[in-house]
Amino acid sequence: MLKHRVIPVILIDGYSVLKTIQFNQRRNLGNPITVANTYNTRSVDELVILDIDASKYNETIDLFTIESIANECFMPLTVGGGIRDLDTIQECLNAGADKVTLNTIALEDPDFITKAADRFGSQCIVVSIDIKDGQIYSHSGKETNISYHDYIKLVIEKGAGEIFINDVDNDGKMNGVNIQLINEVSSEITVPLIYTGGVGEPQHCIDAIQAGTDAIAAASIFHFTGHTPLDCKMEISKKNIPVRL
Amino acid sequence: MSDLVLVNANIGNIRSVSKALNYIGAKHLATSSITDIEKASKIILPGVGSFPAAMEQIRRNNLFDILKHKVIEQNVPIFGICVGMQIMFESGYESSINSEGCEGLGFLKGSVIEIPKTTKELRIPHVGWNEVNHNNLSLFNNIPDKSDFYFVHSYYANITDSDTKTATAFHGIEFPAAIEKENIFAAQFHPEKSQEYGLKLIENFVKC
Numbered sequence: 001m002l003k004h005r006v007i008p009v010i011l012i013d014g015y016s017v018l019k020t021i022q023f024n025q026r027r028n029l030g031n032p033i034t035v036a037n038t039y040n041t042r043s044v045d046e047l048v049i050l051d052i053d054a055s056k057y058n059e060t061i062d063l064f065t066i067e068s069i070a071n072e073c074f075m076p077l078t079v080g081g082g083i084r085d086l087d088t089i090q091e092c093l094n095a096g097a098d099k100v101t102l103n104t105i106a107l108e109d110p111d112f113i114t115k116a117a118d119r120f121g122s123q124c125i126v127v128s129i130d131i132k133d134g135q136i137y138s139h140s141g142k143e144t145n146i147s148y149h150d151y152i153k154l155v156i157e158k159g160a161g162e163i164f165i166n167d168v169d170n171d172g173k174m175n176g177v178n179i180q181l182i183n184e185v186s187s188e189i190t191v192p193l194i195y196t197g198g199v200g201e202p203q204h205c206i207d208a209i210q211a212g213t214d215a216i217a218a219a220s221i222f223h224f225t226g227h228t229p230l231d232c233k234m235e236i237s238k239k240n241i242p243v244r245l
Numbered sequence: 246m247s248d249l250v251l252v253n254a255n256i257g258n259i260r261s262v263s264k265a266l267n268y269i270g271a272k273h274l275a276t277s278s279i280t281d282i283e284k285a286s287k288i289i290l291p292g293v294g295s296f297p298a299a300m301e302q303i304r305r306n307n308l309f310d311i312l313k314h315k316v317i318e319q320n321v322p323i324f325g326i327c328v329g330m331q332i333m334f335e336s337g338y339e340s341s342i343n344s345e346g347c348e349g350l351g352f353l354k355g356s357v358i359e360i361p362k363t364t365k366e367l368r369i370p371h372v373g374w375n376e377v378n379h380n381n382l383s384l385f386n387n388i389p390d391k392s393d394f395y396f397v398h399s400y401y402a403n404i405t406d407s408d409t410k411t412a413t414a415f416h417g418i419e420f421p422a423a424i425e426k427e428n429i430f431a432a433q434f435h436p437e438k439s440q441e442y443g444l445k446l447i448e449n450f451v452k453c
Contacts, residue, residue, distance in 0.1 A: 001375065002368075002371065002373050002374070002375045002416055003374045003393060005373050046373075046395075067260065070260055070264065071260075071264055074261070074264070074268070074437060074438060074439075074443065075395075075438055076435070076438045090255070093293050093294070094255070094259065094260065096258060096261050096264075098258065098293065098397060098435070098438060099397065118295065118298075120257075120293070120295060121293075121294045121328070121398075121399065123370035123372060123399050124293065124294060124397075161370045161399070162370070162372060190362065190367075190368065191368060192368040192370070192373070214368055214373070215373065244393045
C-alpha cells in the first residue's frame with residue numbers, strides 16, 4: 001500500500017539555503033548542495049527545493065543547483081521558484097527534477113496548468129498555495145478574490161497533479177501544524193496533498209497525517225533541531241501509519 | 246560487445262538514469278542518433294511526462310523504425326521506465342486534447358489507461374513509495390519481495406497478453422508495476438529514484 005511521505009524542504013534565495021519565519025525573517029544556512037547531501041540517506045522519501053525569491057525578481061530556480069543535487073541524490077526531486085513557461089519545466093526535468101511546483105503563475109494564469117499537464121502529465125505538476133490568515137497569500141502582493149477552497153478546486157480541474165499547501169502563519173514556528181486547514185483541504189480534494197508549516201517535532205507529522213495529509217513537508221525541524229526525517233518516520237510508524245523505513 | 250544505449254529523446258530525466266548507471270559502473274551512451282542506436286546491444290528508454298508528448302518526441306527524432314528494428318527484429322534487450330514503459334504498448338489515452346487515444350510503439354499488447362477512482366479517498370495521481378510484488382521477475386533478483394519503489398503516474402498499462410509477465414502493485418486496483426516478456430523489460434516506477442533497490446534493479450537489467 002502507498003506510504004505517507006516525509007519530505008524535507010530546502011529553500012534557496014538564488015544560491016544559498018535559508019529558512020524563514022512566517023515568510024519573513026531569514027536565516028542563511030549555506031550551500032544547497034551540501035544541505036541536500038545531508039538528506040542523501042536511505043530514509044528520505046523525496047526532496048523539495050524552492051527558490052523563494054525567483055518569482056519576485058522574474059527569474060527561475062537555478063538549473064545548475066538542480067543538476068548538482070540530482071547528481072548526488074537518487075531520490076525524487078520536486079523543484080520550484082519562478083517557473084512560468086513550458087521550456088523552463090522541460091529544463092528542470094532534464095536537469096533531474098521529477099516534478100515542478102507552480103505558484104505565482106498558477107494564480108495569474110490557471111490555464112497554464114493545463115498546458116503544463118498536457119505536455120508533461122499531471123503527475124509532474126504540483127500547484128503550491130500559500131495560505132495566510134485563511135486567505136491565499138500571493139508573492140506579488142496582488143489581492144486574490146478567490147477563496148482557497150475554490151482555487152484548489154479550480155487548479156485540480158485545470159490539471160494539477162498534487163497540491164502543496166504552505167501555512168504561512170505557522171511557517172518556521174515549529175509549534176504545530178494547522179490541523180483544521182489540513183482536515184478541510186484533504187476532505188475536499190482527490191489529488192495527493194502535501195502540507196507544510198509548523199512541524200517542530202515528530203508528533204506534528206503524526207498530527208498532520210491523522211488530519212488527512214498524504215505527505216508532510218518540513219524544513220526548520222531538520223535545520224534547527226536534532227530530529228531527522230528517519231526519527232519522524234519511526235514515530236509515525238509506531239502509530240501503525242504506513243510509512244517507508 | 247556491450248553497447249548500452251540510453252535513448253535521449255527529450256522525454257525527460259536522462260540525467261538521473263545516466264547518473265544511476267554511472268553509480269553502478271555501467272558504461273553507456275546517451276544518444277538520439279539512429280546510427281548509435283543501431284549499434285546498441287542493450288537499450289534503456291526512460292520517460293517522464295505524458296504518453297502523447299513522448300510519442301511525438303519519438304517521431305520527431307525519427308526513432309520509431311530503429312527501435313522497432315532493434316527490439317522486434319534483433320531481439321535486443323530493452324528496459325523502459327515510466328512513460329518509457331507505457332509507450333511500449335499499443336496505445337495510450339492522455340491529455341485534454343486527445344481523448345481519442347494515441348498510438349504507441351506496439352511492442353506489447355495492451356493499452357495505457359487512467360487509474361480508476363475506486364473510492365472517494367483514492368488519490369490520483371499515484372505518487373509516492375509503494376510496495377511491489379515481484380512474482381519472480383528476474384528484474385528483482387536479490388531484491389526483497391514487497392520492497393517499496395517510487396511511483397508517480399496517473400495511468401497504467403492494461404495488458405491484453407498473458408505471455409507478458411508482471412510484477413504488481415496496488416493503488417485502488419492491482420496494476421503492473423514492472424513487466425518482462427522475452428527481451429522486453431519495463432518498470433512503471435522510477436528505479437533511478439528508488440535508491441538502493443532501484444539501483445539494484447537497474448543493475449539486474451544491465452547484467453542480464
